[in-house]
Amino acid sequence: MQINLITGISGSGKSVALRAFEDAGYDCVDNLPVSLLESLVSTLEQEKCERIAVAIDARRGQSIENLPLILENLRRNHQVRIVFLNANTNTLVQRFSETRRRHPLSSNAKQSQSATLIEAIDKERKLLEPLRTQAHSIDTSNIPAHALRSWIQDLLKDKPLGLTVVFESFGFKKGVPSEADLVFDVRCLPNPHYDKILRPLTGNDKPVKEFLEKIPEVMSMESDITQFIDKWLPHYIADGRSYLTIAIGCTGGQHRSVYLVNRISEHFRAQKDLANLQLNFLDRHRELDSISAKAL
Numbered sequence: 001m002q003i004n005l006i007t008g009i010s011g012s013g014k015s016v017a018l019r020a021f022e023d024a025g026y027d028c029v030d031n032l033p034v035s036l037l038e039s040l041v042s043t044l045e046q047e048k049c050e051r052i053a054v055a056i057d058a059r060r061g062q063s064i065e066n067l068p069l070i071l072e073n074l075r076r077n078h079q080v081r082i083v084f085l086n087a088n089t090n091t092l093v094q095r096f097s098e099t100r101r102r103h104p105l106s107s108n109a110k111q112s113q114s115a116t117l118i119e120a121i122d123k124e125r126k127l128l129e130p131l132r133t134q135a136h137s138i139d140t141s142n143i144p145a146h147a148l149r150s151w152i153q154d155l156l157k158d159k160p161l162g163l164t165v166v167f168e169s170f171g172f173k174k175g176v177p178s179e180a181d182l183v184f185d186v187r188c189l190p191n192p193h194y195d196k197i198l199r200p201l202t203g204n205d206k207p208v209k210e211f212l213e214k215i216p217e218v219m220s221m222e223s224d225i226t227q228f229i230d231k232w233l234p235h236y237i238a239d240g241r242s243y244l245t246i247a248i249g250c251t252g253g254q255h256r257s258v259y260l261v262n263r264i265s266e267h268f269r270a271q272k273d274l275a276n277l278q279l280n281f282l283d284r285h286r287e288l289d290s291i292s293a294k295a296l
Contacts, residue, residue: 001045001078004053005071007131008085009124010104011092013140013148014055017085020152021053030055034063037070041078058127059104068130081242083155084128084135085148086178089121091141136164136243137179147289154282162278163237165268166245169203169261170286171253177286180247181236184225184260189218192255202288203258212259222260226267233268237277253287261285 004026006017015030022028027049029040034056044052058064074080087095096103096117105120136155140148155164170177172187192198192208201208212218229246236244248264250256265283268274 001041001049002051003041003074003078003080004051005067005080005082005131005135006053006055006085007057007082007128007135008137009087009092009121009128010057010059011095011101012085012087013145014057014085016145016148017083017152018053018055020149021156024153024156026051026053028053028055031059032056034067034070037067038074041074057104058124064127065130068134082131082135083152084132084137086132086137086139087141088139088175088178089118092121093117134242137245139178141178142174142286143290147286150289151284154284162280163241164243164280164282165233166243166282166284167261167265168245168247168284168286169253169257169288170247170249171257172249172251174253174287176249177245177247180245182229182244182246184246184248186221186248186250186256186260189221189250189256190215191251193252198255201255202285203255203260203262204285204288208255209259212256218256218260222263225260226264229264229268237279253285258285258288 004021006014006021008014018028018030027044029052032040032054037054037056040054041052056064056067071080071082103117103120103124105123106116138148138151143151168177168180172185176183189212192201192211195211198208198211203209203212225248233244246264248257248260261283265281268279269281
């Protein structure tokens with residue numbers, strides 16, 4: 001059975017992610033008590049269910065501490081994937097303010113609402129940290145619901161076993177993705193933004209590609225990043241991790257980082273010697289995905 005645990009910080013998009021799993025045909029259960037997870041799996045196994053998604057969050061309090069051991073037991077007979085949704089504190093405060101919802105861990109202390117909310121978020125981060133370190137983490141701070149749904153759909157296309165390598169472009173002006181394991185800064189490269197013709201285009205467009213391909217520094221940066229990943233990828237595989245997120249950032253996340261993510265991802269997808277290593281590759285363009293989602 002494929003078991004997908006959806007967890008993370010309240011307000012980061014767990015409901016959106018769970019609906020994406022449901023739309024993909026998974027049997028889904030929301031807000032399940034930790035103590036019932038093994039019983040649920042046993043029941044669904046008897047019913048011949050092959051794919052399930054379960055959302056569990058920190059509102060269960062200290063019982064969340066038992067979850068890593070439960071997941072370890074489940075891995076003996078099933079494929080288990082953890083999807084951890086995260087967002088920065090300012091974004092979470094804004095979302096709770098807009099929806100006027102109360103954080104599940106908010107206390108009734110006589111403090112200002114914002115102070116109580118921030119304390120609840122910090123408490124939740126500490127409770128969930130053991131899960132975050134072994135999960136596929138997605139930072140939803142700068143992406144709308146449509147983009148998150150699309151990213152989950154892409155995630156469901158990969159194989160749950162082996163190492164999933166995520167190549168992600170981003171713009172530094174909106175912050176570094178919190179889920180990034182490796183971050184490469186390419187802001188030192190010539191910027192197509194200053195060309196009025198290229199400015200509205202992206203690194204996916206032919207004119208921008210042709211512009212960047214003519215610059216030796218761009219080719220040198222691509223080569224250096226590729227060689228670094230080539231050298232250290234076997235060590236990340238040997239480390240036994242399930243996910244590796246490689247983030248490449250420029251100023252706006254529209255031209256240089258998009259171009260380099262595409263090029264470097266194509267390089268590794270074409271490596272025949274990696275075919276037997278159970279590697280899965282995903283590409284994300286955070287800023288472009290956000291723009292596309294807003295246009296829907």
